[in-house]
Amino acid sequence: xxxxxxRRLFQAIPLLLIVSxxxxxxxxxxxxGPLAVFLANPNVRPQxxxxxxxxxxxxxxxxxxxxxxxxxFVRGDWGFSYADGRxxxxxxxxxxxxxxxxxxxxxxxxxxxxxxxxxxGAVRRHxxxxxxxxxxxxxxxxxxxxxxxxxxxxxxAVTLAWLPSSGRASFGGGDLIDRVEHLxxxxxxxxxxxxxAWSRYLRASMAGVLEQPFITAARAxxxxxxxxxxxxxxxxxxxxxxxxxxLDAAIMVxxxxxxxxxxxxxxxxxxxxxxxxxxxxxxxxxxxMLSSSAVVVLNLAADLFYRALDxxxxx
Amino acid sequence: xxxxxxxxxxxxxxxxxxRRGRIPAAVLVALLLVAAxxxxxxxxxxxxxxxxxxxxxxxxxxxxxxDELGRDVLTRVLYxxxxxxxxxxxxxLVAAxxGVTVGAIGGYAGGWVDAVLMRVTDAALxxxxxxxxxxxxxxxxxxxxxxxxVVGLAGWMETARLVRAEFLTAKPRAFVEAARAAGSSAPxxxxxxxxxxAAPSIAVSMTLAVGRGMLLExxxxxxxxxxxxxxxxWGNMLYQAQTTMSSQPWLALFPGACIFATALCINLLGDSxxxxxx
Numbered sequence: 001x002x003x004x005x006x007r008r009l010f011q012a013i014p015l016l017l018i019v020s021x022x023x024x025x026x027x028x029x030x031x032x033g034p035l036a037v038f039l040a041n042p043n044v045r046p047q048x049x050x051x052x053x054x055x056x057x058x059x060x061x062x063x064x065x066x067x068x069x070x071x072x073f074v075r076g077d078w079g080f081s082y083a084d085g086r087x088x089x090x091x092x093x094x095x096x097x098x099x100x101x102x103x104x105x106x107x108x109x110x111x112x113x114x115x116x117x118x119x120x121g122a123v124r125r126h127x128x129x130x131x132x133x134x135x136x137x138x139x140x141x142x143x144x145x146x147x148x149x150x151x152x153x154x155x156x157a158v159t160l161a162w163l164p165s166s167g168r169a170s171f172g173g174g175d176l177i178d179r180v181e182h183l184x185x186x187x188x189x190x191x192x193x194x195x196x197a198w199s200r201y202l203r204a205s206m207a208g209v210l211e212q213p214f215i216t217a218a219r220a221x222x223x224x225x226x227x228x229x230x231x232x233x234x235x236x237x238x239x240x241x242x243x244x245x246x247l248d249a250a251i252m253v254x255x256x257x258x259x260x261x262x263x264x265x266x267x268x269x270x271x272x273x274x275x276x277x278x279x280x281x282x283x284x285x286x287x288x289m290l291s292s293s294a295v296v297v298l299n300l301a302a303d304l305f306y307r308a309l310d311x312x313x314x315x
Numbered sequence: 316x317x318x319x320x321x322x323x324x325x326x327x328x329x330x331x332x333x334r335r336g337r338i339p340a341a342v343l344v345a346l347l348l349v350a351a352x353x354x355x356x357x358x359x360x361x362x363x364x365x366x367x368x369x370x371x372x373x374x375x376x377x378x379x380x381x382d383e384l385g386r387d388v389l390t391r392v393l394y395x396x397x398x399x400x401x402x403x404x405x406x407x408l409v410a411a412x413x414g415v416t417v418g419a420i421g422g423y424a425g426g427w428v429d430a431v432l433m434r435v436t437d438a439a440l441x442x443x444x445x446x447x448x449x450x451x452x453x454x455x456x457x458x459x460x461x462x463x464x465v466v467g468l469a470g471w472m473e474t475a476r477l478v479r480a481e482f483l484t485a486k487p488r489a490f491v492e493a494a495r496a497a498g499s500s501a502p503x504x505x506x507x508x509x510x511x512x513a514a515p516s517i518a519v520s521m522t523l524a525v526g527r528g529m530l531l532e533x534x535x536x537x538x539x540x541x542x543x544x545x546x547x548x549w550g551n552m553l554y555q556a557q558t559t560m561s562s563q564p565w566l567a568l569f570p571g572a573c574i575f576a577t578a579l580c581i582n583l584l585g586d587s588x589x590x591x592x593x
Binding site: 014019023026027029139141142143151251253257272276279284287291295296 | 435443445447451454540560568574
């Protein structure tokens with residue numbers, strides 16, 4: 001198990017190297033490079049740009065810049081934000097709690113929706129509940145996240161005025177209830193799309209397990225229906241779904257970019273869109289490396305988890 | 316197969332679409348026709364300004380209302396359909412072409428070629444798609460054709476894995492061996508014997524890629540890095556509408572509802588296809 005984990009982590013290194021080289025090349029392919037914003041500014045003289053280019057090391061060949069970046073990156077020196085001159089790492093660290101809060105809330109909410117829907121759908125397959133939730137799940141998968149966000153904002157924050165429309169807390173702090181009120185809309189938006197998919201996976205997995213002979217045997221032994229469903233069937237059916245949930249948690253970082261921007265949630269996702277608008281290359285690079293690493297780590301975690309829950313699986 | 320061949324082409328199409336696939340397919344065809352005929356059916360020109368009638372709510376003269384420059388939203392939704400659907404459909408073609416090529420080479424060649432190609436596929440799957448596309452688009456400032464290629468190239472990985480898996484299972488089978496023994500070249504075996512086996516799953520993954528390409532274009536345009544104004548796309552209409560969402564909700568509701576309805580039809584069609592073909 002540990003040897004397997006080490007091998008997988010080792011394999012991830014070339015993967016992340018390819019990713020970083022690709023993104024680095026892309027970012028520096030733009031005419032003017034990271035200094036393109038200054039080129040359009042009439043107050044910045046050409047000699048200032050030259051000086052800045054030299055100071056930032058942008059006049060060196062691309063491969064040398066990449067190696068310098070890589071050497072610094074692995075040492076934990078992620079460079080400075082072009083936007084405000086502060087260390088990139090500090091900017092990300094201060095935004096990380098908000099994003100983690102949003103993603104965990106979405107995971108919990110998504111699971112709370114998908115679990116009952118998936119189980120009941122599998123028990124009464126093709127019944128009215130299953131038909132309605134199947135239709136809703138298809139709707140959920142097809143919803144553009146940004147539009148769902150706008151519509152919920154309009155409905156619950158503007159028209160009904162039940163919930164705040166944006167931000168993480170009211171001005172000047174705010175107590176727990178205030179924080180939760182701010183969390184509801186963005187977490188719902190991020191959760192719904194995934195909950196739709198999870199409920200479908202769970203329904204399929206559960207339906208497969210319910211046809212197994214050991215379920216019939218348990219029923220014949222007189223195991224009560226609730227225990228039959230939860231202790232016997234769900235325990236087996238949930239394993240593949242849980243791995244999908246873990247993989248989706250990594251994908252949620254991308255979803256957070258959209259959701260956080262719509263709701264002005266001060267997390268890493270909105271840091272990304274701010275950085276994109278200002279061509280803040282060091283921040284963009286760090287964001288992509290961080291989210292790619294999250295995918296790699298959660299992929300591995302999902303595999304190990306799968307193995308731990310189901311000993312029949314060979315790695 | 317003999318029974319199937321006796322049926323009319325129409326009934327065969329209906330059979331592939333499945334009972335649940337017919338309505339979404341009909342809606343999508345209707346949408347494509349309306350989008351193609353936009354210059355004929357649209358009530359006015361997409362860039363015609365009506366400054367006396369700015370930000371007008373939906374009415375009989377402007378069914379979907381007008382935007383901040385007095386342009387007719389229904390007209391812009393119709394013209395936006397052309398751009399958004401074109402990006403969805405053509406980017407799926409690009410993705411399929413790239414994915415089938417990589418998957419076919421990897422699955423047929425095997426060995427280190429396959430290993431290298433699959434590592435690259437894994438790497439490409441590791442990068443979050445939307446942020447990468449947003450960066451690429453911000454850097455390249457693409458026209459619509461370039462955007463189609465960029466979105467397409469971000470979606471080849473799933474098809475590549477699928478085709479490779481189909482090739483790996485089909486390659487050891489007798490008819491493939493027979494074709495090779497009869498002296499067929501590798502490209503001939505791939506095109507005539509292996510690709511037809513993989514065709515159904517390629518079709519399903521292409522259908523889903525159309526929806527994904529459309530949603531990606533919309534999301535990118537929503538952030539202002541996709542299709543650039545004044546060319547209307549459903550996504551960039553939302554980008555312009557989001558700031559005035561509370562006072563002029565129709566500007567955002569109609570284009571968004573179009574994206575949703577189209578994506579829903581594509582997903583239903585894909586689901587139905589995957590059940591009838593496999």
